[in-house]
Amino acid sequence: MDFSVLIIGGGVVGLACAAECAKRGFSTLLVERHHSFGQETSSRNSEVIHSGIYYATDSLRARLCVPANKNLYSYCEKNNVWFNRCGKLIVAVTDEEVPELEKLFQRSKANGVPGVELLTGGQAKTVEPYISSVAALFLPSTGIIDSHELMRAYMHEAKSYGAEILFDCSFKQLVECNNGFKVALQDAHNEVTELSAQYIINSAGLGAASVAELCGITIDDAGYKMYPNRGHYFRVASSKSSLVSRLVYPVPPPKHEGLGTHITIDRGGQVKLGPDQEYCINIPEQQWYQFDESKKEKFFLSVKRYFPALELDDLSPDQIGVRPKIQKPGEDPRDFIIQEESGRWLPGLVNLIGIESPGLTCAREIAIEAVAKLV
Numbered sequence: 001m002d003f004s005v006l007i008i009g010g011g012v013v014g015l016a017c018a019a020e021c022a023k024r025g026f027s028t029l030l031v032e033r034h035h036s037f038g039q040e041t042s043s044r045n046s047e048v049i050h051s052g053i054y055y056a057t058d059s060l061r062a063r064l065c066v067p068a069n070k071n072l073y074s075y076c077e078k079n080n081v082w083f084n085r086c087g088k089l090i091v092a093v094t095d096e097e098v099p100e101l102e103k104l105f106q107r108s109k110a111n112g113v114p115g116v117e118l119l120t121g122g123q124a125k126t127v128e129p130y131i132s133s134v135a136a137l138f139l140p141s142t143g144i145i146d147s148h149e150l151m152r153a154y155m156h157e158a159k160s161y162g163a164e165i166l167f168d169c170s171f172k173q174l175v176e177c178n179n180g181f182k183v184a185l186q187d188a189h190n191e192v193t194e195l196s197a198q199y200i201i202n203s204a205g206l207g208a209a210s211v212a213e214l215c216g217i218t219i220d221d222a223g224y225k226m227y228p229n230r231g232h233y234f235r236v237a238s239s240k241s242s243l244v245s246r247l248v249y250p251v252p253p254p255k256h257e258g259l260g261t262h263i264t265i266d267r268g269g270q271v272k273l274g275p276d277q278e279y280c281i282n283i284p285e286q287q288w289y290q291f292d293e294s295k296k297e298k299f300f301l302s303v304k305r306y307f308p309a310l311e312l313d314d315l316s317p318d319q320i321g322v323r324p325k326i327q328k329p330g331e332d333p334r335d336f337i338i339q340e341e342s343g344r345w346l347p348g349l350v351n352l353i354g355i356e357s358p359g360l361t362c363a364r365e366i367a368i369e370a371v372a373k374l375v
Helices: 012-023 060-079 095-111 121-127 147-160 205-214 293-304 363-372
Strands: 003-008 028-031 088-092 117-120 135-139 143-145 164-166 169-176 181-187 192-202 229-236 247-250 262-265 271-274 315-323 337-341 346-353
Touching: 003 012, 012 028, 012 147, 012 192, 012 363, 028 169, 060 095, 060 143, 060 147, 060 363, 088 095, 088 121, 095 117, 095 135, 117 121, 121 135, 143 147, 147 164, 147 363, 169 205, 192 205, 205 346, 229 293, 271 293, 271 315, 293 315, 337 363, 346 363
Parallel strands: 003 028, 003 192, 028 164, 088 247, 192 346
Antiparallel strands: 088 135, 117 135, 169 181, 181 192, 229 271, 229 315, 247 262, 262 271, 337 346
């Protein structure tokens, strides 16, 4: 075998997998089709360290996210990764939204999320004076992180244990899979190289379903089909950014199709609004990241209801992120898929499918789950 483990995809989860595999003594190769790490979903998001409050109690997301929150802060402290444990408010703007807020409060208890407080509107005002609500949840364990620093830390850790990382290198084909895998990789000059690996971890994010297909899996039958979903972000003028010091989220929409257009803060204190939810079914891939400025008023109206100081002219375009959703429009949320494929005659292949939020928070825990399926 050339390598014990081949990891496909250099986003935050793939890099965490590389660090975890190499740390455990596997000879490890990570391949990433882009020129650097984290060029897609991992670097185009709210950079939130989630608490685990939103996810069904028996789900993989909930089970991983609560310990991941604590472990990620510890990892950042040990590896000089910037973070801000700023806390977060989830606000009910009307009395009709309060029952859903109370459901989230009960779920936080069931999931073991620490320190969550149910506040009156007046109490919430003392936390964030410029935010309006009739009730709110305060989550002290939520924060923000520099996702690029985290990915760099995972990459350096992986390399320190001997992992190899190749950029501008794409997985093209599974050639054979007797006693391990022989695969074909293609570099930026279109040169194809074959190598062997005992195990494969498919952490290709938006491309994970395509990689599974290249391995011979019928993604419709497996439930791996991807429904990419993009979200816009608008940045808020500095004069209004200074009015908010914590993350502020609305009560999530029905079926938790996203978490609602929320207020997030970056490392420099810049406030951003987003993301929205837009399936890319009728949008060509080459247009996924073309910013639609016509959404500005919709964003403004969504946030104005709980941030009344905001004005339309305070908003300007920021970025777009695309999520690797595996739920169709209108379907209930689906859990992470971390699947070893012996049942499909591909022993040693682990597919990571539908890894969206809280994938950044849970990256190392997802990696631990994936590696556990190799041994």
